[in-house]
Amino acid sequence: MEVIVLPTAADVDMRAADVVAAQVSRRSDTVLGVATGSSPLGTYRELARRQHEGELDLTRISCFALDEYVGLPVGHPACYASVLERELARPFGLPKGRVRVPDGSRPDLERACCDYEEAIARSGGIDLQILGIGANGHIGFNEPTSSLSSRTRVKALSAQTRLDNARFFDDPADVPTHCLTQGLDTILEARRVLLVAQGEHKADAVAAAVEGPVSAMCPASVLQFHRAVTVVVDEAAAAGLALTDYYRFVADAEHRLRQEDA
Ligand code: F6R
Numbered sequence: 001m002e003v004i005v006l007p008t009a010a011d012v013d014m015r016a017a018d019v020v021a022a023q024v025s026r027r028s029d030t031v032l033g034v035a036t037g038s039s040p041l042g043t044y045r046e047l048a049r050r051q052h053e054g055e056l057d058l059t060r061i062s063c064f065a066l067d068e069y070v071g072l073p074v075g076h077p078a079c080y081a082s083v084l085e086r087e088l089a090r091p092f093g094l095p096k097g098r099v100r101v102p103d104g105s106r107p108d109l110e111r112a113c114c115d116y117e118e119a120i121a122r123s124g125g126i127d128l129q130i131l132g133i134g135a136n137g138h139i140g141f142n143e144p145t146s147s148l149s150s151r152t153r154v155k156a157l158s159a160q161t162r163l164d165n166a167r168f169f170d171d172p173a174d175v176p177t178h179c180l181t182q183g184l185d186t187i188l189e190a191r192r193v194l195l196v197a198q199g200e201h202k203a204d205a206v207a208a209a210v211e212g213p214v215s216a217m218c219p220a221s222v223l224q225f226h227r228a229v230t231v232v233v234d235e236a237a238a239a240g241l242a243l244t245d246y247y248r249f250v251a252d253a254e255h256r257l258r259q260e261d262a
Pocket of ligand 1: 034035036037038039040066067131132133134135138139140141
């Protein structure tokens with residue numbers, strides 16, 4: 001696992017955008033896995049800026065969302081299909097249909113989950129999965145005690161997640177109780193993973209994910225099994241890490257190597 005600790009949240013946005021941009025430069029029709037929530041918004045805005053300034057062409061990528069609420073009416077401003085249309089598809093200039101989201105409005109939710117897995121497989125699989133992390137260690141909406149080998153499925157949201165996400169709704173009681181989420185095993189199949197976290201409220205979750213034991217109590221810790229994970233955090237989110245000096249040493253050494261190669 002590569003852990004990059006940067007001074008500020010703005011630095012996290014820039015570095016995460018660099019990782020995505022490098023992937024898209026390698027493969028213009030990259031399949032991106034995309035998180036919603038606050039953590040990746042600055043990254044999406046920086047990518048949109050680069051696209052706008054002609055520094056990057058994102059128009060050939062396609063995207064799969066991590067998750068979606070169950071039961072929100074189509075077009076509800078807080079549903080992840082709407083959020084990704086607003087924050088990603090439009091600013092990136094993606095044609096319709098290029099951002100797919102699990103369909104939480106279908107009567108047959110099990111079928112919707114299977115269809116979603118099939119759509120990811122048909123696309124050739126996710127090249128780079130962007131993740132945030134919940135304060136309780138969830139990734140996607142795989143709440144603590146989720147099976148480490150779970151696939152896309154219906155999941156009940158924890159009380160903490162519903163509270164954390166109440167800021168996106170007029171009334172906390174409007175936060176749905178259930179969602180569809182890619183499973184932990186689905187996430188592990190992505191070829192690369194980029195996790196971003198900012199702020200002290202993420203410090204415990206980041207420490208448990210990166211340095212704790214692999215445990216369903218911290219679902220993000222399953223990423224320790226993945227070969228190509230980059231974690232980009234600001235100092236506040238890194239506050240619980242024991243090995244920050246080592247991560248900095250590794251990052252500096254790699255930077256020096258890159259400069260020698262150039
Ligand atoms: C969102 C998602 C969640 C969020 C997590 C952090 O699609 O899958 O795992 O990444 O809840 O949310 P924020 O970024 O709002 O703190």
